[in-house]
Amino acid sequence: MLRKTYLLVFLFFSASIFANEALEKAFQLAAQKVKNSVVQLQVEAVPIRPRRSFHFFRTNPRGSGDVRYLARRTVSGLVVDASGYILTDANHLAGKVRRVEVILPSGKRLRAKVLGQDLRFNLALLQVSSSKPLPVPSWGNSQNLKVGNFVLAIGKAYDYRSPSVSWGIVSALDRFSGRCLQTDAPISPANTGGALVNLEGKVVGIPVIMSTRVGVNSGIGFAIPTHIFQKLLPHLKKPGIVKPAFLGVSFSIGQAPQGVKLETVVPNSAAQKAGLKPGDYLLTVNGQKLKSGLDLRKILLNKVAGEEITLTYRRGKETHQIRLKLGQRPRS
Amino acid sequence: MKRVWFSWFSFLFCFFVSPLLAQGRFPLDLEYTAAVERVSRSFVSIYVLPEGQKSLILDRNTIYGAGVIIDRNGLILTCSRLVEKSRHTIYVFPTTGERFQAKILGINRQYGVALLKVAASNLTPISFADSRKVLAGKLSLKFGNAFQTSKDFTPSVSVGTVSGVVRFPSLGPLLRTDAAVNQGDFGGPLTDSKGRLLGILLPIWVSSRTNTYVSYAVPSHTLQKLLVDLKSGYLGILMTVEETKRGGALIEEVDPAGPAAKAGILRGDIIVEFGGVSIESTAELVRALRKYMAGDRVQILLRRRGELFRTYVILSRRK
Numbered sequence: 336m337l338r339k340t341y342l343l344v345f346l347f348f349s350a351s352i353f354a355n356e357a358l359e360k361a362f363q364l365a366a367q368k369v370k371n372s373v374v375q376l377q378v379e380a381v382p383i384r385p386r387r388s389f390h391f392f393r394t395n396p397r398g399s400g401d402v403r404y405l406a407r408r409t410v411s412g413l414v415v416d417a418s419g420y421i422l423t424d425a426n427h428l429a430g431k432v433r434r435v436e437v438i439l440p441s442g443k444r445l446r447a448k449v450l451g452q453d454l455r456f457n458l459a460l461l462q463v464s465s466s467k468p469l470p471v472p473s474w475g476n477s478q479n480l481k482v483g484n485f486v487l488a489i490g491k492a493y494d495y496r497s498p499s500v501s502w503g504i505v506s507a508l509d510r511f512s513g514r515c516l517q518t519d520a521p522i523s524p525a526n527t528g529g530a531l532v533n534l535e536g537k538v539v540g541i542p543v544i545m546s547t548r549v550g551v552n553s554g555i556g557f558a559i560p561t562h563i564f565q566k567l568l569p570h571l572k573k574p575g576i577v578k579p580a581f582l583g584v585s586f587s588i589g590q591a592p593q594g595v596k597l598e599t600v601v602p603n604s605a606a607q608k609a610g611l612k613p614g615d616y617l618l619t620v621n622g623q624k625l626k627s628g629l630d631l632r633k634i635l636l637n638k639v640a641g642e643e644i645t646l647t648y649r650r651g652k653e654t655h656q657i658r659l660k661l662g663q664r665p666r667s
Numbered sequence: 668m669k670r671v672w673f674s675w676f677s678f679l680f681c682f683f684v685s686p687l688l689a690q691g692r693f694p695l696d697l698e699y700t701a702a703v704e705r706v707s708r709s710f711v712s713i714y715v716l717p718e719g720q721k722s723l724i725l726d727r728n729t730i731y732g733a734g735v736i737i738d739r740n741g742l743i744l745t746c747s748r749l750v751e752k753s754r755h756t757i758y759v760f761p762t763t764g765e766r767f768q769a770k771i772l773g774i775n776r777q778y779g780v781a782l783l784k785v786a787a788s789n790l791t792p793i794s795f796a797d798s799r800k801v802l803a804g805k806l807s808l809k810f811g812n813a814f815q816t817s818k819d820f821t822p823s824v825s826v827g828t829v830s831g832v833v834r835f836p837s838l839g840p841l842l843r844t845d846a847a848v849n850q851g852d853f854g855g856p857l858t859d860s861k862g863r864l865l866g867i868l869l870p871i872w873v874s875s876r877t878n879t880y881v882s883y884a885v886p887s888h889t890l891q892k893l894l895v896d897l898k899s900g901y902l903g904i905l906m907t908v909e910e911t912k913r914g915g916a917l918i919e920e921v922d923p924a925g926p927a928a929k930a931g932i933l934r935g936d937i938i939v940e941f942g943g944v945s946i947e948s949t950a951e952l953v954r955a956l957r958k959y960m961a962g963d964r965v966q967i968l969l970r971r972r973g974e975l976f977r978t979y980v981i982l983s984r985r986k
Contacts, residue, residue, distance in 0.1 A: 361695060481700040481703070481704075482703045482704075482707070483696060483699035483702060483703035483808070484696050485699070504824060504826045505824075506823045507822065507823050507824065510816050511816075519824070519826060519846070519847045534695055546814070546816075549813075549849070549877065552877075552878075553813075553878045554813075554846070554849065555813055555816070555847065555849060629819065
């Protein structure tokens with residue numbers, strides 16, 4: 336009997352000790368798995384005009400003013416394709432980019448070409464030509480993430496060999512109209528563009544700067560989830576800025592049990608050409624039921640100009656279905 | 668025979684299950700995601716509308732914070748910094764998407780905690796942890812409304828430890844945490860890893876408005892003590908501890924602005940019945956008073972110079 340009690344006590348203790356050790360070990364393993372896929376970038380750019388929000392990148396001792404200087408930034412990037420595609424935070428490419436170099440963990444420097452940028456998600460894609468395939472991380476299912484999941488933020492801004500790793504939890508999902516998730520892992524501004532990794536060592540997001548209001552190291556960091564940036568990659572492979580989809584309607588983002596009521600319809604927009612009018616109630620988009628205006632906004636935010644969507648709407652008592660091609664935001 | 672099984676089991680556990688744990692095959696953060704889900708049901712965002720502003724527009728000038736539901740009939744704890752301007756309209760948003768207008772039941776200025784009441788009946792209250800047992804180093808979760816990044820009223824959660832149990836002069840112990848507390852997180856709950864309330868977060872004491880990894884929370888055992896006072900309505904009298912000859916509670920002083928004065932209660936009156944309960948001593952009146960909240964109308968039977976009077980008071984909130 337006594338021995339049985341001893342065994343039980345031993346089991347409980349070992350379980351608790353192993354759980355804590357397991358967590359530490361999981362952190363270490365996760366960082367090890369991803370660290371080679373995060374690369375250092377060296378960007379040289381001339382600011383078009385000095386932007387206040389990026390003062391921490393300024394190397395000019397004279398400070399602000401309209402002095403043109405070459406800004407050198409050492410930042411982080413994430414390998415997304417073995418053939419040489421590297422994703423990073425578009426904020427790092429602010430200004431007129433003169434030169435971007437990728438420094439692989441081996442120390443090898445590669446000149447990179449800037450491909451597409453999406454300014455809704457603050458993502459930019461770079462391309463390098465490498466003789467050897469680049470190490471691609473394994474991708475986690477970011478749609479299964481829950482608030483409270485442990486995550487690691489990994490960046491290479493300070494050393495191209497060893498990453499800076501910080502840990503935290505997923506603070507919230509669906510921030511900025513569903514564009515990104517929120518984490519409390521401290522992410523330094525230069526380490527955005529690195530990787531956000533779950534406990535299994537799989538990449539679930541790419542940290543980006545979404546707001547300068549929250550300050551540096553405030554415990555509020557944002558990351559674009561993997562399932563969102565994977566969908567964007569084909570669009571980012573074309574050079575230039577990705578053109579966001581523009582339906583051309585305005586609506587309020589509150590709860591809408593009877594459908595999203597259109598307040599105005601912009602002339603010559605995709606919505607007007609398809610025959611939508613103010614006062615119509617949008618019911619579904621691509622078969623997905625709209626419960627609030629926010630749902631519609633989230634769907635539209637993930638589309639680019641030229642994509643086709645199917646809409647059902649209610650006018651009076653009749654329900655109509657239309658298929659339309661999303662347009663491009665007019666210059667205002 | 669059983670002993671053999673036990674040793675086999677422990678052997679298997681040590682050499683097979685724990686390596687699996689170490690490889691992350693087992694969701695190690697299951698406890699945390701479950702706690703987040705549980706606390707989210709009791710979490711509320713609070714927005715305060717300045718006097719004169721008609722509609723609720725969420726912009727940079729909005730006063731915002733967080734709170735936590737402690738009773739299913741609509742009692743909400745928050746920090747007093749948010750609600751201390753009494754003429755403002757207070758809106759409370761649970762994560763269910765409903766919207767309530769809140770009344771202030773009581774404010775404790777010493778700790779900076781406020782109790783709100785909304786007209787609801789089926790809210791999910793949070794459970795309290797015993798914060799007396801908390802030692803520095805305990806993992807904790809913070810729930811807040813940081814920088815109002817949330818548009819659908821879901822909380823911003825961050826993890827940290829209780830970095831100390833601190834005593835300030837003239838205050839009881841406060842919990843110090845290194846979980847990221849930013850502007851808008853005040854009044855929100857600090858919980859343990861099982862989602863039980865450890866404390867209510869206080870405003871950060873710096874001008875930068877962002878987190879410095881040093882913030883304080885009023886511990887839950889202090890909150891439970893404060894709640895007794897916060898919940899009970901204010902009558903506005905001072906009583907003697909002396910026993911009166913024929914029973915009842917003798918009033919020594921009346922707050923001229925309090926509800927008792929409005930009801931015509933004078934110094935020297937003896938309360939013999941309060942809300943239908945006969946009062947034998949001062950202590951009994953104190954106990955009877957605790958059953959009523961601010962805004963309640965209570966019948967009082969007074970004895971003044973040998974004659975009995977009946978009057979009504981509407982209890983106000985504590986200042």
